[in-house]
Amino acid sequence: MLVADDLSYRYSRRSPWVLHGHSLQLRPGRVLGLQGPSGSGKSTLAAVAAGLRTPASGTVTVDGRPLASYAGPSPVQLVLQHPERAMNPRWRIRDVLAEALPGSRREAAAQVSARVEAEWDAHHGLVSPTWLDRYPHEVSGGELQRVNLARALLTGPKYLVADEISASLDAITQTVLWHRLDHEVAETGLGVLAVSHDRALLEQVADEVLDFATLGDVIRSAPQKAPTV
């Protein structure tokens, strides 16, 4: 289980606490929705839960071990809204995916081809083999986000934090993206924290939807509780 416990976080000494006693638990094979208004702190919680930001206090553990103690690729991967910002536009999709794997680029590219053809074919998977020789600008926005997700999954995470991953897509493309991700959840037991301002979307894709505001302490109590950083 991924457990974020009693987190506090602020961006600088002078800025207000964004996280103040925030906690959540994510089980394998579940999609947990996290909803809240713009600026409330959802992305901050997502980044802390994925180990990209260090809380001032509180812990993030995976199966009882601190997330920071895991060597190699993190068991918690974070995927953000804009896939084009997360990849080199001069690399073919095969190489973009290969970057996630250890070993030489050539070996990794061969593994990518094998995996895409075996598991991620066009019928049920995230990536079509026909995209592998294309550049990022030669696939659609929805397809590129599927590549972005696939790259995170190639590292073999136990949990995926998906922060507004379909916010830039039209309704049909959103549905396709979540359907493909749902397939991965069912097949592999991946746990997903789906972060969005869009409650209606989360109610469609998640097993349970949490409100950001209910996960932390009342803001009045935060300055006493959280340590000075």
Ligand SMILES: Nc1ncnc2c1ncn2[C@@H]1O[C@H](COP(=O)(O)OP(=O)(O)OP(=O)(O)O)[C@@H](O)[C@H]1O
């Ligand atoms: N890098 C940063 N430096 C300073 N303050 C930041 C930084 N990133 C976010 N903040 C502030 O932290 C607060 C929470 O921001 P965050 O991005 O976590 O909210 P959010 O709920 O994800 O918003 P949105 O739905 O608009 O993406 C906001 O007040 C924001 O201005």
